Amino acid sequence: MASSGSEGLYTLRHRPPSDKLVDQSFRFLVTALAALVAIILFAIFLVVTLDAREAIAKFGLGFLVNSTWNPSTENFGAFTAIYGTLLTSALALLLAIPLGVGTAIFLTENFIPSRYRTIIGNLVELLAAIPSVVLGLWAIFVLEPVLRPLLQLIHRLLGWIPFFSTMPTGPGVMPAVLILVIMVLPIITAISRDSLNQVPPDLRQAAYGVGATRWTSIFKVLLPAAISGIIGGVMLALGRALGETMAVTMIIGNSNNFTLSWFAPGNTISALLANQFGEADGLQVHALMYAALVLMIITFIVNVLAQWIVKRLSLKYS
Amino acid sequence: MPSPSADLFFRPGLLRNRGNQLLTIISCLCAVIVLIPLFCVIAYVLIKGIAVIRPQMFFELPPAPGMEGGGIANAFLGTIIVTALSCLFSIPVGIGGGIYLAEYGAGNRFSDFIRFGTNVLAGVPSIIAGVFIYGLVVATRLLFGNSYSAVAGGLALAVLMLPTIIKTTDEGLKLVPQELRWGSLGVGASKFVTTMKVVLPSAVAPIATGIVLAIARSAGETAPLIFTALFSPFWPEGIFKPIATMSVLVFNFAIMPYEAQITLAWAASFVLVFMILGMNLVARWISGLAKR
């Protein structure tokens, strides 16, 4: 030891056992807390599956294609709700993707000064912060009444198409789709904007350098380079739309009668759960748990697929 | 015949220039269409809310069906209680899990698995969180024989907040330069001291931002609460009893045929939006502080 006079002043040259114990316990604690995520995830599957067991045994896979939901005869099938879930999400994305990506392009190009673009970007993100129950309230009292004449016009003109075959009179699938569009737009816009912003400027300069116009370079260079992020955002939005409950429940009409028409009341799995769980008992609870399990599996697949796509595509462009 | 350089002049009639202009207009239209609902929702909620809100609403209970007046005091209190409970459950777990991922789990299989699990949990629909807690603690009366309760509601919200908090902690800690950890370890600090005294304090701003945003998100959540915290027309009776929240109040009252209830639904929406926008501003302010 280089024995300098002050050496004795350092009393902790050797770590006391308590110090090591704290270090070890902390490591153990945070590992356990991290493991809790896996445990919760596992528990969710377990609880829902166990509670759905009776309904699975009784209805089997027929549950997925049976469109009756009758608590008095205890005959349950989730087809209407599953169809409604998939239909509303698909239609919402169909409308939201072009709008969202178009807005993202608007926000990353220099059409207007960047100060205003930042403000608009922040505003769009604020839209994501509005609680879905408030959007539902707004949909009931503002969106649906305002929209009804327009939908009625479409019905009169195109009523021969099965999708528009009923007279819109209030809550229904279409208003639910539109409120979903409003809910997923901020996700798609924000993530697409971030992905476009991350494309290196050299790429655009290279495109301009060979004489490409603004929009040629957007379509041929910028969008392909940002595609992994955009698809990731779309998948995230899809997951959100599939599981979205409140706004949809409040405006979709909650009808378990299957119809092809988009203007008639319909149902989604989460709306079914929100509406019936409170008052259900016996087999109905198990049937609802079965429906919840179906919803979980669908969103699980979408989310895993989203993560996989982002990983695959980002490798390609990194 | 123009001089050769005239060939470089911009010709608006050219097909590609027409196409470019059209696409530019379309993209502007997209932005406008996206902004319209935003303005409509916020403007409508604010106008409607300001028109109906009265200070007494924060001190009165909701009226019985068919009666006039009343307030949202119990729901306001309930939202604060349930959100606080959810923070109590999710913040320690989330920060701890995030610390594991960023500080202890570098490159190992288990942390990859936990990261994947966090992403999956983030994608779990909010209503499923409610169903899960219903099946786990409400139906089984796990919490000292109580069924619907504020604690159950808090747990359901915590399930939703957890992945956000883990992710922000993980990402916030990763922003801390590696040299800082070396510096602390280099003077003989243990990993625990390094993490708690040096690394975590350096990442407070991004973590706090993420947590505030997670709280804002959960304060407006309804789906996980409708069959965990349920609702109550009375004052909160303790954390093991059903409790009113503003979001569930909006849902329940929106479809009632009574004017007084619908008025209260608008008032509660106004308060919720106001609170949540406020928290978003706070989050912005915190992350702005960090940048300085």
Add this chain to the structure above:
Amino acid sequence: MTFSTHITDVPDEQVAITCEDVTISYGAFEAVKSVFLEVPRGKVTAFIGPSGCGKSTVLRCFNRMNDLIPSFSLKGRIIYEGQDLYAKAVDPVEVRRRIGMVFQRPNPFPKSIYENIAFGARINGYTGDMDELVERSLRRAAVWDECKDKLQESGYSLSGGQQQRLCIARTIATQPDVILMDEPCSALDPISTLKVEETMHELKKDFTIVIVTHNMQQAVRVSDMTAFYNAVAVEGGTGKVGYLVEFDETANIFNNPRQQATQEYVSGRFG
């Protein structure tokens, strides 16, 4: 290839750290191979060599900083105070309390200047007068005059060179036995470099110092002993592996090297 390593003939109590056939790998990739070395006590030892020769890697093994890299593994023995530092029972935290380190880039804690010094001392259980220790450490690191009026301000309020001297002060405040310096001046301007070098001259009275530098003039100016590392291509593989070419008194390395490679390097013919 030959590893003609010269081990200086010093008595054992004069040796601070001994490397015995040390080979360091990251995963399957060998970074440094078969190093034999005896770092003398109470002197300044410089590690020089071209980039990728493993000089920093060896240095960071002396206080087990490489433990932070998951794929790291080490064969051979590094002996300090008669103890193999990589023996199972050894606690890296205890090692670092005796063997301090100054890093390539200044890395003060995001705390006040005072706290930057006090942090390490407190961890080492310092029981003396903290104010006095802070002043003494800052004085010895030649940064007291710049700091004395703003001890409560953030360490980031200092310039790069001052920050690096603050980091040196932080290290000497824990009164370690050996101080490792990993290219401490590579991020600094010439004037700051000069000041840090002056600090080193001051410090070698009390500490054993090992410094990695890519600046040969610096090695000449500050060190008593110099170890020259070189890198050779791995036969039949990709990448390079580092090895210790020669270790001797600094004057000999620069004026009268035994090895051809050393001669070429110090005369600036490669690297």
